[in-house]
Amino acid sequence: MTAKPDLLVIGGVTERMMGRLTAEFTVHALYDQPDQGAFMAAHGTAITAVLTNGHDGLRPDLMAALPNLKIVSSYGVGYDAIDATAAAERGIVVTHTPNVLNDEVANTALLLWFSVSRRLVPNDAYVRAGRWEAEGNAPLSRSVQGRTVGIVGLGRIGQAIADRLAVFDSTVVYHSRSPRDVPYRYYADLTEMAGDSDVLICITPGGAGTRHLINRDVIDALGSEGILVNVSRGSVVDETAMVQALREGRLGGAGLDVFEAEPRVPSELFDMDNVVLQPHVGSATHETRQAMGDLTCDNLSQWLGDGSTITPVPECRNIG
Secondary structure, rough: OOOEEEEEEEOOOOOOHHHHHHHHHEEEEEHHHOOHHHHHHHHHHHEEEEEEEEOOOHHHHHHOOOOOOOOEEEEEOOOEEEEEHHHHOOOOOEEOOOOOOHHHHHHHHHHHHHHHHHHHHHHHHHHHHHHHHHHHHHHHHHOOOOOEEEEOOOOHHHHHHHHHHHHOOEEEEEOOOOOOOOEEEEOOOHHHHHOEEEEOEEEEOOHHHOOOOOOOHHHHHOOOOEEEEEEOOOOOHHHHHHHHHHHHOOOOOOOEEOOOOEEEOOHHHHHOOEEEEEEOOOOOOOOHHEEEEEEEOOHHHHHHOOOOOOOOEEEEHOOO
């Protein structure tokens, strides 16, 4: 009987995923090892595949300790925690799970905007505290209809957000590395776009190239009536500048699913009623997470079968 190839799992997986993985691989869970260094020294040469996620990624030291690594299958669309360029140089294919989470993250972006603009969380608290009966009607909120919405990063999810905005008579504008063939106005200057927008939705990839892309100048341009929504990576927003702008009234509100040092969140945000906070759950529905898990395993299965993959990241599309 042929021995199964060795797979290193970094982070958690579902029972459904584990059932598939153990049928095809000898599975080693990194976080179950009391001495990870000793484990890597003993088993690193045997491991040919890694399953990880967008948060844990694959540290450079771990990749270096896996000389026979051939594939990294990542559960999630973002892969900035994996050095895909270094992997490609070694002939290692990196895969991710695009498309299957587009709709859910797009829905989350709109949910955050609407919740901030229509004061959903403060109004819920107002009713629960008995203040409606005791004090009368709650303060007025802001309409979401007919707004100019700036999308930072018009990739697959950005386009899904733009598609939904037509229902609300929105004027969609966007900023990305280069113009796209779309019927929306392109801004090469992000600060200029922020100044022309009522809402700024961030859905650009993370990494060094976009770190603090949303800086004080952009935030100030968005202004005291503007709303910032981030469903990309916490690193994209200068969190200190954002908190200060919210505290001083220079930014109207924020809907945040991601944070710079998550799960740690700036405590100053907790008492702000113009901010809605989510624990990085943009794609966290049963249906979408199952589809992501299936695709993560499908990439491994297909690689095991014929050496090809379904959804390699751009840096690795010429491998295999």
